[in-house]
Amino acid sequence: MHVVVIGGGWSGVAAAMYAAERGACVTVLESRSYLGGRARSFVDRHTGTEIDNGQHVLIGAYTSMLDMISALGTEHVLQPQPALKVPFVDVSGRRTVLNAGRLPGTLGMAWGIATLGGLSWSSKRGILRWALQLQLGRLQAGEETCLQHLQRMGQTPQAIERFWEPIILATLNAPLHLADAQLLLAVMRLGFLGGTDAARILLPTTGLSWLLEPFPAWLEQRNGTVRLSTMVERLEADDHIVQAVWCSNGERIEADAVVIATPAASVQRILPEAKVPSFVNSPIISVYLWYNQSWLADDMVATLGTTIQWVFRKPSPGVVSLTISAASALASRSSEEIITQCDAELRQLFGLATDVYLHHGQVIKEKQATPLFLPTERAARCHQVPGVPRNVAVAGDWTDTGLPATLEGAVRSGRRAAAAVIAAE
Numbered sequence: 001m002h003v004v005v006i007g008g009g010w011s012g013v014a015a016a017m018y019a020a021e022r023g024a025c026v027t028v029l030e031s032r033s034y035l036g037g038r039a040r041s042f043v044d045r046h047t048g049t050e051i052d053n054g055q056h057v058l059i060g061a062y063t064s065m066l067d068m069i070s071a072l073g074t075e076h077v078l079q080p081q082p083a084l085k086v087p088f089v090d091v092s093g094r095r096t097v098l099n100a101g102r103l104p105g106t107l108g109m110a111w112g113i114a115t116l117g118g119l120s121w122s123s124k125r126g127i128l129r130w131a132l133q134l135q136l137g138r139l140q141a142g143e144e145t146c147l148q149h150l151q152r153m154g155q156t157p158q159a160i161e162r163f164w165e166p167i168i169l170a171t172l173n174a175p176l177h178l179a180d181a182q183l184l185l186a187v188m189r190l191g192f193l194g195g196t197d198a199a200r201i202l203l204p205t206t207g208l209s210w211l212l213e214p215f216p217a218w219l220e221q222r223n224g225t226v227r228l229s230t231m232v233e234r235l236e237a238d239d240h241i242v243q244a245v246w247c248s249n250g251e252r253i254e255a256d257a258v259v260i261a262t263p264a265a266s267v268q269r270i271l272p273e274a275k276v277p278s279f280v281n282s283p284i285i286s287v288y289l290w291y292n293q294s295w296l297a298d299d300m301v302a303t304l305g306t307t308i309q310w311v312f313r314k315p316s317p318g319v320v321s322l323t324i325s326a327a328s329a330l331a332s333r334s335s336e337e338i339i340t341q342c343d344a345e346l347r348q349l350f351g352l353a354t355d356v357y358l359h360h361g362q363v364i365k366e367k368q369a370t371p372l373f374l375p376t377e378r379a380a381r382c383h384q385v386p387g388v389p390r391n392v393a394v395a396g397d398w399t400d401t402g403l404p405a406t407l408e409g410a411v412r413s414g415r416r417a418a419a420a421v422i423a424a425e
């Protein structure tokens with residue numbers, strides 16, 4: 001069985017691995033000159049440092065994704081925390097730590113919240129009560145946004161600002177007044193309240209592209225192949241069964257089954273007759289800053305009350321990366337302005353000494369970082385797109401994975417799509 005996978009992002013690679021592991025001969029066609037899609041690394045020309053298109057944070061609950069990289073032998077690239085530990089710093093320089101590692105399982109998380117600084121006891125009690133309701137399966141989000149849900153659940157403005165907002169921005173890449181509360185419930189159930197291993201953070205210690213680096217050789221050993229810089233334009237179908245894919249270079253590639261693992265807009269271009277949902281995208285801005293010396297003590301810090309939301313210490317001395325999610329307001333600003341503002345904010349947050357100076361900055365604006373999933377458009381996410389030929393399945397972080405647009409969602413969708421086309425054969 002020849003399975004053609006269109007798209008070499010994480011959903012496409014997951015689909016290809018799933019199909020190849022079950023004996024299919026797989027061809028992956030990727031329009032760009034690299035694999036990884038929206039999760040990749042490249043070399044910064046000015047410094048020669050390998051940087052990501054944006055810092056990715058993984059959690060232990062990403063079991064499908066972790067299985068996949070373990071099959072590729074690259075799990076050593078990830079550095080797992082023993083248990084969830086997140087420092088928060090605010091504009092007054094006050095540092096407090098959410099440490100879930102003092103007790104096992106969800107008790108550890110509860111203790112971490114109970115002892116978190118910067119929150120009144122009524123804020124903490126509200127968060128703990130919410131978590132208990134979720135654990136007991138008593139929480140429903142209806143069509144609420146996160147803000148509506150948190151207010152209805154009696155969360156204090158302080159808890160919303162200092163606890164919920166950093167979590168929602170990081171995991172849902174959407175402002176609170178738009179973000180879908182049901183996805184917040186899913187993330188909290190899966191990660192935060194999923195036990196010590198599920199909640200802990202894993203940070204890549206190298207460029208993201210290294211995680212998938214062995215994949216082309218892995219696939220070749222199983223009679224498959226990866227073709228980069230190969231853009232698929234359309235499918236050739238007869239009686240609602242696809243026979244071949246056509247590439248923009250005029251090449252025709254025969255297929256017994258096809259997985260389209262691209263963003264929804266590309267699926268629509270490849271299959272104009274199908275009814276593919278369309279999403280507004282939410283940007284993420286990542287800023288890499290090269291200082292003359294190392295100054296950040298923690299691997300990662302959530303920042304409160306600033307444009308910057310998260311700061312990560314990178315392996316090269318003096319290099320930090322910053323993340324600004326749901327960054328529509330900032331996307332039109334120049335890179336110079338963004339760098340100047342971020343440097344000023346870091347100086348205020350961390351009280352940097354005058355002999356710490358910045359010698360280079362790089363801003364990466366991913367304007368189409370992730371789809372913005374609104375609670376009112378929940379039904380639009382699907383994996384069986386009306387009008388798609390019988391031997392074709394779609395995959396991608398935008399499909400109905402039950403998760404926000406994440407690597408784990410992309411991997412799960414890729415596996416599901418590959419299973420569907422194999423079963424249909």
Ligand SMILES: Cc1cc2nc3c(=O)[nH]c(=O)nc-3n(C[C@H](O)[C@H](O)[C@H](O)COP(=O)(O)OP(=O)(O)OC[C@H]3O[C@@H](n4cnc5c(N)ncnc54)[C@H](O)[C@@H]3O)c2cc1C
Nearest residue numbers: 007009010011031037038054056057232266396397406407
């Ligand atoms: C800056 C940033 C930070 C993020 N942070 C996190 C994080 O911390 N944790 C997390 O879990 N997730 C994070 N994400 C989200 C995560 O990266 C995505 O959800 C995931 O990579 C999506 O994978 P995908 O395979 O669905 O899509 P994509 O990665 O978009 O892959 C689709 C591929 O299809 C190719 N393609 C499109 N059209 C065609 C065509 N016609 N022919 C051939 N190829 C085609 C594209 O070139 C692309 O390579 C982040 C994303 C960004 C941008």
